[in-house]
Ligand SMILES: Nc1ncnc2c1ncn2[C@@H]1O[C@H](COP(=O)(O)OP(=O)(O)O)[C@@H](O)[C@H]1O
């Protein structure tokens with residue numbers, strides 16, 4: 001585990017905002033911390049990136065302790081915070097060269113690395129414009145590029161696509177996907193289930209400072225059951241009769257029946273209803289999404 | 300610190316100075332304010348109020364040193380705002396998560412502040428000459444005046460940096476630094492302290508700006524410097540020491556993990 005945390009806790013003014021979190025991220029994989037606003041995601045990221053100290057527990061990055069060996073940790077990680085950390089009044093190129101110089105790449109080295117990153121993030125055309133003229137998506141890409149200057153082994157991304165339009169979001173996803181292919185370890189936070197589903201190998205669901213579920217997207221979906229067919233009827237008597245015939249339960253005016261998702265099963269279902277003189281008004285197949293997991297587990 | 304880490308710290312500081320100077324140069328609003336406001340004040344005092352104020356000399360010759368100190372106040376206030384901006388956005392987290400001495404961010408802003416002030420001061424001096432300011436100073440006097448002003452500007456910039464560190468927003472930084480703009484009015488900058496009410500006179504005499512102004516005035520116009528020189532020097536060195544310690548320890552406190 002290149003990122004490893006055991007029992008990390010944090011309180012602010014007597015209120016516990018993180019109560020004993022365990023995390024492990026294998027090298028080269030992507031972990032998504034998924035949770036609503038205020039769940040404690042940023043607090044975890046700030047702890048692991050040495051910005052704040054845990055009140056209890058222990059965390060290491062590449063074997064270095066985040067409290068006692070903070071300098072060593074900083075040399076292997078990079079942080080892209082929740083709010084873009086770019087200078088509006090510098091150009092994209094100047095921002096990148098600045099970080100390159102801070103990473104002591106040397107003058108030529110900083111410029112070379114800047115060129116590579118501008119290319120990689122599609123910012124070459126805009127490199128000599130001041131960042132204040134950039135769109136939200138370009139700004140976020142520059143922000144990410146700035147944290148890659150020193151070729152970190154572990155990257156923390158705090159809500160990398162919050163507030164972006166769908167187009168910029170998918171460009172950002174592609175950029176993150178490319179890092180994954182290069183073998184970088186990523187810990188990202190998100191409020192979007194779709195994002196976690198799409199980018200992460202493993203998902204940790206955080207709510208009120210606690211881990212409420214963890215696993216692969218598929219495993220989490222399996223926790224709330226498989227696919228279902230949902231049936232709606234024109235009248236209540238029909239709904240009640242169908243409920244009895246199928247031996248299922250109804251929630252409100254929807255009758256939800258477990259299914260394996262095949263056409264054959266659907267046929268059987270409808271035939272059985274027809275034999276009993278019933279005709280559903282609407283039929284829909286329902287695959288559980290992470291939203292369902294989320295609602296089920298954080299309610 | 301080892302030889303290598305000293306070199307690294309110097310290199311980081313140079314990088315941050317580059318950055319701050321570039322940002323200061325491009326922040327047209329504050330640059331404008333730092334130059335234009337003192338010019339307006341000078342015109343106001345020379346042409347509007349000056350006639351009614353009796354200082355025993357040509358008023359323009361009396362007021363220019365005060366205007367120079369006023370200029371440094373305006374320049375320093377925008378430094379507090381620049382520091383507050385970094386402290387309250389993601390930038391400080393980015394810098395702190397890099398393997399560098401992040402306090403270099405303050406040094407960068409102070410250096411930019413000194414550069415901006417030097418530019419503004421030079422422009423104000425040229426404008427003063429155009430308005431009839433006739434200094435009576437040799438090269439040595441000029442150098443001494445410039446040296447003292449520079450020391451004062453460095454000290455004030457560090458103080459501004461400290462205010463920027465504690466401010467929770469750019470707006471509150473600008474409010475906090477208001478008194479740096481206000482102090483010159485309570486000094487001998489515009490009127491001789493003898494003309495102030497008795498209760499205000501000690502405030503005017505025993506604040507850092509008055510001896511600095513009197514010394515600069517002495518060097519430039521040939522008025523007697525007296526013990527103001529040593530008082531100004533002590534005030535400036537004291538303020539510098541206090542401000543550097545204040546700014547860096549507040550910075551450590553604010554960024555302590
Ligand atoms: N410096 C702080 N002082 C007091 N409370 C804080 C501080 N930082 C975070 N919190 C609180 O901790 C909780 C978790 O915050 P955060 O980690 O930012 O959540 P998330 O990133 O998941 O939205 C929130 O209730 C927040 O108000």
Ligand SMILES: [Mg+2]
Nearest residue numbers: 041042043082
């Ligand atoms: Mg957050």
